[in-house]
Amino acid sequence: MNNAPTDTTPTGTAATGIPPEQARVEQDLVDTVVASFDNTVDPRLKQLLQSLTRHLHAFIREVRLTETEWNQAIEFLTAAGHITDDKRQEFILLSDVLGASMQTIAVNNEAYTGGAAAATEATVFGPFFTEDAPEIPHGGDIAGGAHGQPCWVEGTVTDTDGNPVPGARIEVWEADDDGFYDVQYTDGRVAGRAHLYTDENGKYAFWGLTPTPYPIPHDGPVGKMLEASGRSPVRAAHLHFMVTAENLRTLVTHIFVDGDPQIGTGDSVFGVKDSLIKKFEHQEPGTPTPNGRDLGNQTWARTRFDIVLAPKDA
Ligand code: BEZ
Ligand code: FE
Numbered sequence: 519m520n521n522a523p524t525d526t527t528p529t530g531t532a533a534t535g536i537p538p539e540q541a542r543v544e545q546d547l548v549d550t551v552v553a554s555f556d557n558t559v560d561p562r563l564k565q566l567l568q569s570l571t572r573h574l575h576a577f578i579r580e581v582r583l584t585e586t587e588w589n590q591a592i593e594f595l596t597a598a599g600h601i602t603d604d605k606r607q608e609f610i611l612l613s614d615v616l617g618a619s620m621q622t623i624a625v626n627n628e629a630y631t632g633g634a635a636a637a638t639e640a641t642v643f644g645p646f647f648t649e650d651a652p653e654i655p656h657g658g659d660i661a662g663g664a665h666g667q668p669c670w671v672e673g674t675v676t677d678t679d680g681n682p683v684p685g686a687r688i689e690v691w692e693a694d695d696d697g698f699y700d701v702q703y704t705d706g707r708v709a710g711r712a713h714l715y716t717d718e719n720g721k722y723a724f725w726g727l728t729p730t731p732y733p734i735p736h737d738g739p740v741g742k743m744l745e746a747s748g749r750s751p752v753r754a755a756h757l758h759f760m761v762t763a764e765n766l767r768t769l770v771t772h773i774f775v776d777g778d779p780q781i782g783t784g785d786s787v788f789g790v791k792d793s794l795i796k797k798f799e800h801q802e803p804g805t806p807t808p809n810g811r812d813l814g815n816q817t818w819a820r821t822r823f824d825i826v827l828a829p830k831d832a
Pocket of ligand 1: 614642644753
């Protein structure tokens with residue numbers, strides 16, 4: 519196992535004004551705690567625990583953490599635990615707003631450039647996926663009663679050599695135009711989510727809702743942290759996808775709406791990537807729909823999202 523080298527440089531030199539004897543006491547503690555994990559049987563767990571120890575102590579020493587601040591941190595984590603249940607996950611939210619979720623995705627989804635086409639980029643999963651979304655046919659509607667402007671979404675799933683992928687499973691989920699996912703209502707509704715399969719040519723199409731910006735849950739400790747730092751909880755408008763197919767890397771991603779002002783202002787969980795920003799073309803009432811759906815005097819939109827899946831072990 520390729521353990522990161524131990525940083526034995528004491529934090530506390532002339533530059534930080536920490537006397538050398540004090541720096542030595544602090545470094546001795548780091549070394550003792552690191553060594554306490556020496557007998558961890560699983561080499562990966564040993565690496566994680568020892569590296570975490572080094573980074574955590576480096577942080578404490580760098581900022582010269584006060585005991586009051588340490589207590590506040592414990593209170594913050596305790597509050598995150600208290601607000602977390604099977605529907606609300608404050609720790610994932612914390613990871614998201616710290617960019618840790620997106621960094622983990624970056625580390626694990628290195629851009630695959632081995633084929634003719636680049637694989638579609640991944641982005642943050644978020645807390646609102648459910649396993650039991652209904653199946654819809656090609657051209658079906660995911661709304662299930664959720665309010666919003668109807669939006670025709672279509673595309674093709676291919677591999678990085680350009681071969682269409684028939685039978686790929688596509689999960690889609692999104693908030694309604696009040697900014698809420700179905701699971702955030704207490705009435706048990708299933709709306710704004712579905713799954714479907716690509717046809718024999720790798721094509722898919724469905725009716726969704728034109729995405730609108732919405733805030734991540736911000737009534738807990740993470741919301742307070744955002745407020746204290748002058749950050750908005752709002753996410754850029756998006757539509758979630760998870761695409762799975764045999765022998766290809768599962769893709770978790772979203773598409774964003776070109777022109778959404780929130781993209782420029784900043785997505786609260788750092789999920790936006792340029793390649794995922796798509797044009798949503800506005801359609802006037804009465805414009806014929808792609809599958810003959812009668813939308814009366816409603817406006818609607820349409821977008822295209824072609825998806826390229828990397829090889830599984832790339
Ligand atoms: C979401 O896109 O649904 C989401 C992602 C991260 C945190 C909260 C919500
Ligand atoms: Fe979302």
